[in-house]
Amino acid sequence: xxxxxxxxxxxxxxxxxxxxxxxxxxxxxxxxxxxxxxxxxxxxxxxxxxxxxxxxxxxxxxxxxxxxxxxxxxxxxxxxxxxxxxxxxxxxxxxxxxxxxxxxxxxxxxxxxxxxxxxxxxxxxxxxxxxxxxxxxxxxxxxxxxxxxxxxxxxxxxxxxxxxxxxxxxxxxxxxxxxxxxxxxxxxxxxxxxxxxxxxxxxxxxxxxxxxxxxxxxxxxxxxxxxxxxxxxxxxxxxxxxxxxxxxxxxxxxxxxxxxxxxxxxxxxxxxxxxxxxxxxxxxxxxxxxxxxxxxxxxxxxxxxxxxxxxxxxxxxxxxxxxxxxxxxxxxxxxxxxxxxxxxxxxxxxxxxxxxxxxxxxxxxxxxxxxxxxxxxxxxxxxxxxxxxxxxxxxxxxxxxxxxxxxxxxxxxxxxxxxxxxxxxxxxxxxxxxxxxxxxxxxxxx
Numbered sequence: 001x002x003x004x005x006x007x008x009x010x011x012x013x014x015x016x017x018x019x020x021x022x023x024x025x026x027x028x029x030x031x032x033x034x035x036x037x038x039x040x041x042x043x044x045x046x047x048x049x050x051x052x053x054x055x056x057x058x059x060x061x062x063x064x065x066x067x068x069x070x071x072x073x074x075x076x077x078x079x080x081x082x083x084x085x086x087x088x089x090x091x092x093x094x095x096x097x098x099x100x101x102x103x104x105x106x107x108x109x110x111x112x113x114x115x116x117x118x119x120x121x122x123x124x125x126x127x128x129x130x131x132x133x134x135x136x137x138x139x140x141x142x143x144x145x146x147x148x149x150x151x152x153x154x155x156x157x158x159x160x161x162x163x164x165x166x167x168x169x170x171x172x173x174x175x176x177x178x179x180x181x182x183x184x185x186x187x188x189x190x191x192x193x194x195x196x197x198x199x200x201x202x203x204x205x206x207x208x209x210x211x212x213x214x215x216x217x218x219x220x221x222x223x224x225x226x227x228x229x230x231x232x233x234x235x236x237x238x239x240x241x242x243x244x245x246x247x248x249x250x251x252x253x254x255x256x257x258x259x260x261x262x263x264x265x266x267x268x269x270x271x272x273x274x275x276x277x278x279x280x281x282x283x284x285x286x287x288x289x290x291x292x293x294x295x296x297x298x299x300x301x302x303x304x305x306x307x308x309x310x311x312x313x314x315x316x317x318x319x320x321x322x323x324x325x326x327x328x329x330x331x332x333x334x335x336x337x338x339x340x341x342x343x344x345x346x347x348x349x350x351x352x353x354x355x356x357x358x359x360x361x362x363x364x365x366x367x368x369x370x371x372x373x374x375x376x377x378x379x380x381x382x383x384x385x386x387x388x389x390x391x392x393x394x395x396x397x398x399x400x401x402x403x404x405x406x407x408x409x410x411x412x413x414x415x416x417x418x419x420x421x422x423x424x425x426x427x428x429x430x431x432x433x434x435x436x437x438x439x440x441x442x443x444x445x446x
Contacts, residue, residue: 066152
């Protein structure tokens with residue numbers, strides 16, 4: 001069990017001070033907050049013990065590096081160079097000399113301590129408002145030593161939330177399709193990794209074609225599509241236990257279903273009797289209900305976070321556009337009216353936006369619009385990119401992008417990319433192989 005071994009032993013309630021730190025969460029990396037991440041201090045005895053168990057010489061420095069990288073990758077923070085730090089980690093953790101941290105223009109400071117206690121990893125950290133000269137958060141975690149990377153992600157989430165006012169997204173995982181081989185004969189495996197690309201693990205062997213994995217919003221359950229003897233099957237996979245079951249055979253399906261917000265249903269589109277409509281299936285009793293009944297192609301359904309509405313794309317207007325309707329299939333309304341074709345709509349976890357893929361004049365765009373279709377913004381364009389998936393806090397989108405091949409069919413690649421809602425913080429996510437069809441998990445520490 002992933003969560004069993006992570007125990008928060010002590011929560012020191014944040015001191016209620018009116019800090020003057022402000023993080024602008026609307027402008028991406030244009031004005032990042034200067035923050036100092038001091039290496040977590042560690043005594044020599046604990047250092048020796050962790051080195052024996054983890055083969056890490058200084059686990060405190062390793063954990064602080066995770067926090068630093070996460071905050072930097074968010075685009076909202078500017079971790080300062082450690083060479084400029086004037087205080088040693090153990091002293092800074094007890095009582096920072098705020099004038100020293102002010103001198104290097106730090107506005108926030110993270111300090112902490114790591115110890116080896118009863119074969120466990122004990123991590124305490126503090127968040128300081130340098131400008132106000134106050135401690136604003138202190139937490140202690142105890143867990144098994146192998147969970148050290150997760151502790152770094154959880155600390156980042158706490159710091160991020162305290163300084164931005166919105167939930168973090170760092171203690172999460174991404175499931176995707178790992179791809180290898182020539183474009184005409186790709187080997188595709190189901191793979192999973194931490195959101196920063198570490199702890200990659202392959203979940204299938206590659207002897208069957210797998211497509212479009214989707215995380216449940218409530219737990220570490222995944223649905224995906226796999227072809228067994230050329231017949232598409234929908235599978236449910238419990239990431240924590242490894243248990244897998246077949247939901248059913250759906251001959252007309254080309255994309256895996258998505259979960260309802262409560263995780264009790266899946267919603268999908270498949271062709272039946274020559275027509276593509278949207279269906280739901282109750283996972284407890286396996287009852288299938290038809291939601292749309294239209295001679296057009298209705299596909300790519302996604303629930304709103306409250307479960308009351310569904311967005312999908314359809315060509316019922318003559319061209320592929322985005323629609324919304326009630327969860328019962330009533331009151332269908334078209335919301336996209338821009339130039340081009342719209343596809344893969346996905347409702348934000350916040351409920352305020354719908355992400356989509358758009359094809360216009362030979363280019364593919366990843367964009368967002370409000371749920372009534374207003375405020376369309378195109379965040380990024382490329383030769384080919386699609387399949388956006390939201391971070392659990394609704395701030396970042398992950399998607400995949402393909403490159404062109406040359407005249408000989410060489411040079412093809414498929415990579416995962418992320419971009420935040422400002423459109424400024426775009427980056428490629430490192431994977432061991434080519435990758436496609438990403439899906440972002442909910443927070444593991446919820």
